[in-house]
Amino acid sequence: MRSIIVGGGVAGCAMATALHALPQSTASTIIERRLPDAPGGMGFLLMPNGLAALRELAPRTDWSDAGHWIEHASLRASDGQTLAEHLLEPALCVSRTRFLALLRDAALANGRTHFIHGSSVVHLETTSREHEASFRAHSIVLDNGCSLDGELFFGCDGARSQFRAMLFSKAELSDAAIHEIVSVADAPALARELGTTFRKYHDPRGGLAVGMLAEGDGRVVWFIQMDASRHHVVDTSGPALAAFADAMLDGWAADVVEAIATTDFATSHLWKTRDLPPLPALHRGNAALLGDAAHACLPFTSQGANSALVDAVLLARLLRDVRTAGGAPEAFAEYSRLRRPNHRRLFLEGRRLRAAFLAPAASSGPALPLVA
Numbered sequence: 001m002r003s004i005i006v007g008g009g010v011a012g013c014a015m016a017t018a019l020h021a022l023p024q025s026t027a028s029t030i031i032e033r034r035l036p037d038a039p040g041g042m043g044f045l046l047m048p049n050g051l052a053a054l055r056e057l058a059p060r061t062d063w064s065d066a067g068h069w070i071e072h073a074s075l076r077a078s079d080g081q082t083l084a085e086h087l088l089e090p091a092l093c094v095s096r097t098r099f100l101a102l103l104r105d106a107a108l109a110n111g112r113t114h115f116i117h118g119s120s121v122v123h124l125e126t127t128s129r130e131h132e133a134s135f136r137a138h139s140i141v142l143d144n145g146c147s148l149d150g151e152l153f154f155g156c157d158g159a160r161s162q163f164r165a166m167l168f169s170k171a172e173l174s175d176a177a178i179h180e181i182v183s184v185a186d187a188p189a190l191a192r193e194l195g196t197t198f199r200k201y202h203d204p205r206g207g208l209a210v211g212m213l214a215e216g217d218g219r220v221v222w223f224i225q226m227d228a229s230r231h232h233v234v235d236t237s238g239p240a241l242a243a244f245a246d247a248m249l250d251g252w253a254a255d256v257v258e259a260i261a262t263t264d265f266a267t268s269h270l271w272k273t274r275d276l277p278p279l280p281a282l283h284r285g286n287a288a289l290l291g292d293a294a295h296a297c298l299p300f301t302s303q304g305a306n307s308a309l310v311d312a313v314l315l316a317r318l319l320r321d322v323r324t325a326g327g328a329p330e331a332f333a334e335y336s337r338l339r340r341p342n343h344r345r346l347f348l349e350g351r352r353l354r355a356a357f358l359a360p361a362a363s364s365g366p367a368l369p370l371v372a
């Protein structure tokens with residue numbers, strides 16, 4: 001069976017790796033619009049469900065090489081006063097670039113996967129769009145006019161997925177109510193001080209917080225999370241972001257001041273976070289959606305990358321006994337049936353955590369921004 005995977009991020013590389021385990025999978029082509037050396041993002045937390053999926057995907061890879069273990073969460077007021085402490089099931093804070101490099105190596109390991117970089121998928125050719133039962137995708141068209149045939153299609157092209165739009169034209173992302181400035185600080189002393197603790201500082205009025213985690217080699221991944229209706233970033237140049245952070249976080253705890261001082265804001269990223277209301281299905285015929293394309297969720301859940309890994313593992317399990325491409329739609333339907341309740345739960349949990357974040361500090365203290 002020949003697979004076409006649209007998007008070479010976490011979901012796409014995980015799906016290609018998962019397909020390796022299937023002898024009937026003869027070749028996988030990943031189409032990725034970014035070039036291999038393009039900046040790869042900052043970092044995220046691999047939670048227990050994501051780590052379990054990784055162990056199944058590539059048991060011989062030591063994923064702990066990609067980051068730093070996090071075992072506690074400390075929720076604090078903006079002046080540094082501790083509000084709540086939580087013991088966490090160990091999670092791994094990874095650099096997205098380093099993690100993706102390991103995942104790409106795993107995807108390429110058996111020689112049956114190849115990448116096409118620098119091309120976007122713009123169209124999906126199908127036999128029938130009107131009759132659901134006979135819907136079959138047979139090729140994709142790239143922005144350079146080339147067309148590629150396949151038997152199985154996986155849409156892994158992220159939150160603003162074009163592939164999703166080709167399957168479900170009415171699906172729409174929500175507006176971005178929360179913006180985040182995500183940065184990496186080169187801060188060995190702060191990284192040592194943080195150790196295995198995820199610290200998050202909160203403005204008591206709500207709608208503004210700073211989170212930080214050590215990611216390894218003296219680096220700290222940190223973010224300023226803000227209510228987009230109250231705090232406006234107009235200029236995303238490095239000096240403007242630095243000035244914005246200085247002004248917004250004046251008088252905050254010493255860790256926050258240190259993170260600002262040790263950050264090159266030219267590499268920071270303004271992330272306008274959006275989620276996707278649950279889709280009617282995660283597949284059509286022989287085309288399935290994974291990762292953010294299927295279920296973009298708010299960052300409060302810390303589940304974006306983790307859910308993408310779980311999707312890939314489940315799809316591969318369901319395809320294990322499918323001998324010919326004709327059996328794939330049934331496996332994809334089962335995947336959709338099993339995963340949709342989880343997506344709905346993450347969507348609702350993300351919304352609940354967003355409401356808690358936007359409100360003034362509750363007497364019960366801030367909510368832990370993680371969903372298992």
Ligand SMILES: Cc1cc2nc3c(=O)[nH]c(=O)nc-3n(C[C@H](O)[C@H](O)[C@H](O)COP(=O)(O)OP(=O)(O)OC[C@H]3O[C@@H](n4cnc5c(N)ncnc54)[C@H](O)[C@@H]3O)c2cc1C
Pocket residue numbers: 006007008009010011012031032033034039040041042043044096119120121122156157158159161162163182290291292293304305306308
């Ligand atoms: C550059 C980048 C940096 C990020 N940085 C962070 C971060 O620091 N922290 C964090 O928590 N999350 C970050 N994310 C998001 C995070 O990776 C995802 O939420 C999560 O890992 C789910 O992965 P995904 O593979 O579904 O989506 P993504 O990781 O977004 O991957 C989707 C891939 O599809 C490609 N693509 C999109 N459209 C097309 C098309 N039409 N044709 C071909 N290819 C296409 C994109 O270039 C991208 O590589 C980042 C995403 C990207 C793309």
